[in-house]
Amino acid sequence: MVYFVEYNPSCRDCGVIDRISHLIQFISTDIEYDDYKSMTEYEFSVILEERLINFSPCRNCGSSNLSAQNIKIGDYKIYDFDKMIEVLKAENHITNLLILDLQKNYGEIELKVAGKSRNESDFISECMVKVNLLLNESPSRKFVLNRTDGNFQIVISGINIEGKHKLRIHRIINYGFSKEEIRSNLNKYFFENML
Secondary structure (H helix, E strand, C coil): CEEEEEEEEEECCCCCECCCCEEEEEECCCCCCCHHHHCCHHHHHHHHHHHHCCCCCCCCCCCCCEEEEEEEECCEECCCHHHHHHHHHHCCCEEEEEEEEEEEECCEEEEEEEECCCCCHHHHHHHHHHHHHHHHHCCHHHCCCCCCCEEEEEEEEEEEECCEEEEEEEEEEEECCCHHHHHHHHHHHHHHHCC
C-alpha cells in the first residue's frame, strides 16, 4: 500500500520552518499504514528524517540539517496536543506530563516548564535519564554550535504502572542549540525538581 506523508521541513541550523507543506511517499514496507496512529510525532519523525537527508536543502540557508514538523498522514495529524491530553486523562493509572521549552535569545537561555503541575519526582528522574540518553545517542548533525538564538522543546508523558513509568517522547523541536547547552540547562531543572 502506498500513502503520502505531509510535513513542514524545519532547519536546525537557521531555525526557519518552511511554511509550504511537503509530501513524501511511503510504501507499507516502510511502516504499516495503521501503525502510525500508535506513534508519536517524535517516533515517526525519526523514520521520516532518515529519508529527508537526501532531499532538498533549507530554502533559507542551504543546510541539509532538517527536521520534520506538523506531520500528517492523510487528515491524521500525528502530534495533536488536545488528543494527547484526552488519551492521558482516559488512563486508569497515574499520568505525568512534562513540557520543557528552552529559548535562546542573543545568547541568553531561558527555560519554560509546562505540563502537569505536580509530576511525580521519580517521573522527573526517569525523564532526566531518558533525555540524557537521547542526547548521547543523537547524531551530532542534529545540533549546532555558536548560535545566539534557538529553541529546544521536548514533550514527555509518563504513565505510572506499578511504580514504573512508561515514558513516551511526543515531540522534539530543536534548532540553534548544542548538546551541551541542552544537557546543562535541563539537568539543572531535573536536579532541582527530583527531590
